[in-house]
Amino acid sequence: METTHSHHLQLHNNSKLNLLKPQVKIFTVFAIVLSIAFLSLENYSIILSQTAIVIYLLWLSKLRLSTYLKRLSVDIPFVLFALFLPFLSKGNNEVLFKIFNLNVYKTGVLEMTNILIKITLCVTLAIVLTATTSNIEIIYGLQKLKISPLLIAIFSFAIRYIDVFIDEVKRVRIAMKSRGYIEKGFKGLKPLAFASGALLIRGYERGERVYNSMISRGFNGTIELKNRSYEKSNFLYILSLLAFSNLIIDRFYL
Amino acid sequence: MKNYLQINDLNFSYPDGYEALKNINLEINKGDTLGVLGPNGAGKTTFILHLNGILGNLDDSIYINNLSINEDNLKKIREKVGIVFQDPDDQLFMPTVLEDVMFGPKNFGYTNEEAESKAIEALEKVKMKEFLNKPPHHLSFGQKRKVAIASVIAINPELIVLDEPSSNLDPASRRELIEILKNLDVTIILVTHDLPMALEICDESIILNNGEIKTRDKTYSILTNEETMKENRLELPFGFALHHLED
Numbered sequence: 430m431e432t433t434h435s436h437h438l439q440l441h442n443n444s445k446l447n448l449l450k451p452q453v454k455i456f457t458v459f460a461i462v463l464s465i466a467f468l469s470l471e472n473y474s475i476i477l478s479q480t481a482i483v484i485y486l487l488w489l490s491k492l493r494l495s496t497y498l499k500r501l502s503v504d505i506p507f508v509l510f511a512l513f514l515p516f517l518s519k520g521n522n523e524v525l526f527k528i529f530n531l532n533v534y535k536t537g538v539l540e541m542t543n544i545l546i547k548i549t550l551c552v553t554l555a556i557v558l559t560a561t562t563s564n565i566e567i568i569y570g571l572q573k574l575k576i577s578p579l580l581i582a583i584f585s586f587a588i589r590y591i592d593v594f595i596d597e598v599k600r601v602r603i604a605m606k607s608r609g610y611i612e613k614g615f616k617g618l619k620p621l622a623f624a625s626g627a628l629l630i631r632g633y634e635r636g637e638r639v640y641n642s643m644i645s646r647g648f649n650g651t652i653e654l655k656n657r658s659y660e661k662s663n664f665l666y667i668l669s670l671l672a673f674s675n676l677i678i679d680r681f682y683l
Numbered sequence: 684m685k686n687y688l689q690i691n692d693l694n695f696s697y698p699d700g701y702e703a704l705k706n707i708n709l710e711i712n713k714g715d716t717l718g719v720l721g722p723n724g725a726g727k728t729t730f731i732l733h734l735n736g737i738l739g740n741l742d743d744s745i746y747i748n749n750l751s752i753n754e755d756n757l758k759k760i761r762e763k764v765g766i767v768f769q770d771p772d773d774q775l776f777m778p779t780v781l782e783d784v785m786f787g788p789k790n791f792g793y794t795n796e797e798a799e800s801k802a803i804e805a806l807e808k809v810k811m812k813e814f815l816n817k818p819p820h821h822l823s824f825g826q827k828r829k830v831a832i833a834s835v836i837a838i839n840p841e842l843i844v845l846d847e848p849s850s851n852l853d854p855a856s857r858r859e860l861i862e863i864l865k866n867l868d869v870t871i872i873l874v875t876h877d878l879p880m881a882l883e884i885c886d887e888s889i890i891l892n893n894g895e896i897k898t899r900d901k902t903y904s905i906l907t908n909e910e911t912m913k914e915n916r917l918e919l920p921f922g923f924a925l926h927h928l929e930d
Binding site for chain 1: 732768776777789
């Protein structure tokens with residue numbers, strides 16, 4: 430049976446970022462995320478400057494606004510959590526105002542803003558990275574960044590077998606439905622639980638077979654991807670440096 | 684020892700006590716093509732996993748070109764014996780076809796350039812060169828099978844073992860596969876239920892049943908021996924006639 434193609438995050442939109450070295454993209458995203466995570470958020474100019482860097486990268490990625498907003502929805506759980514903070518986080522008990530008899534605390538509002546700004550900027554960076562870098566390129570980038578070969582092997586397998594696993598799930602569901610199974614109600618959960626168990630065992634057995642086939646071809650613990658060619662990406666280093674300078678100015682000089 | 688593959692009194696039991704292989708004795712010369720036939724659960728896959736030391740006690744009961752399969756020789760043995768597994772999805776795991784085919788040669792010490800040229804050569808042999816930058820999981824089943832074969836022949840093994848290579852293939856893919864195998868200049872052990880394929884590729888065959896070698900003979904002789912065929916739950920496809928084929 431031919432495998433289906435599961436949805437991948439990378440978009441084929443010929444942006445400048447698509448052509449750059451994945452290792453530099455990963456490094457830049459990591460550096461900017463760190464520089465945002467440690468901001469004090471007390472200086473508006475610094476926040477604006479960091480936001481400008483993120484928006485510039487978003488603009489370079491040529492991502493459509495609708496696609497971006499759809500993907501941004503992954504931060505909804507954080508947003509929901511943050512929305513409760515003004516009512517819960519009392520700090521020094523300074524009340525800003527009241528809504529339906531509930532106190533809105535100043536510390537809570539600051540914490541909420543802090544989380545909302547930081548999470549939105551960081552998720553945006555992750556969206557830009559995944560939209561302009563394929564799964565394979567991310568693994569390649571991690572390899573170039575000298576991440577542990579074991580971790581890289583685990584990532585490669587995870588990515589490789591997502592499709593196979595999705596296909597197995599589809600096959601099991603089709604086989605269940607063709608024998609009259611209806612995915613509804615509490616009773617429907619039991620067969621689903623058995624099917625999940627079967628899939629787990631199948632996954633384990635497949636893992637063993639994959640390993641056998643690997644050692645049969647001399648596997649010795651490392652998986653190395655072949656070299657790929659990319660355009661120079663020095664301006665990403667400049668952006669990382671700029672973001673870190675903002676952090677240093679924020680923390681030590683303002 | 685003149686035989687390329689020599690197996691002396693090979694026995695194997697799984698941890699639950701099930702005796703999967705009993706007193707296997709077998710010799711094959713270099714360049715031979717041997718079919719391994721037998722019903723489901725006969726121990727065929729268990730048997731081939733012994734041939735490059737994936738399963739087994741590594742107790743010097745198997746020799747490949749005078750080299751015993753033991754802990755010290757495993758790497759050399761795996762370079763000599765390539766196994767093509769039943770399900771290509773188990774075999775192909777790298778991001779692209781080329782990298783998957785390069786995986787073996789690189790493990791055996793070839794440089795990137797050497798591994799790449801070996802991989803391209805192997806892909807040419809199975810007529811899959813134009814797919815080298817594709818992810819293996821986006822190929823059809825027949826294409827995956829061909830890439831899996833390429834990933835083994837890229838290592839230049841002296842013995843290729845194939846586990847049910849024609850299963851799930853459409854007739855045209857099956858024909859292409861047979862032509863590829865016929866053109867390989869190596870010793871071949873072919874495990875299959877596809878008896879016409881065994882007849883086409885293998886001069887000789889063994890029947891493995893209940894973990895034992897029941898018979899060894901010319902493939903044609905086995906297929907024409909009704910009693911042996913019936914005893915071992917073997918049957919030719921409906922309408923397949925042997926009488927016009929020469930022994």
